[in-house]
Amino acid sequence: MSVEDSVGIVPESAWAKSSYSSGEGGECVEVASWLCVAHIRDSKDKARPMVSLTLDAWTDFVGFAARHPV
Incomplete structure (x- = not known):
């Protein structure tokens, strides 16, 4: 995982x-x-850093979140 500037x-x-x-x-x-x-970024503050994940890591996260709703 990395955190990067989302602009550009x-x-x-x-x-x-x-x-x-x-x-x-x-x-x-x-x-x-x-x-x-x-x-992934905050849509209210697009200039803030974004989080970047491999597509496999993102798929795993989304699957986990779907199985464990808040």
């Missing part, structure tokens, strides 16, 4: 906002699959 590394067109994100300023994340890496 991943094109804006690659980002997708979580379907759980609302337009009311709640907890929002965006994910982009770019160059075989999953990038």
Whole structure:
């Protein structure tokens, strides 16, 4: 896992906002699959660093989260 500056590394067109994100300023994340890496960032503050994971690690995380809802 790495933490990187999201500005200029991943094109804006690659980002997708979580379907759980609302337009009311709640907890929002965006994910982009770019160059075989999953990038995750805060959609409210896109200039902050993003987290980058291998696609396998992202798939494992999403599967774990689906099995263990909060």
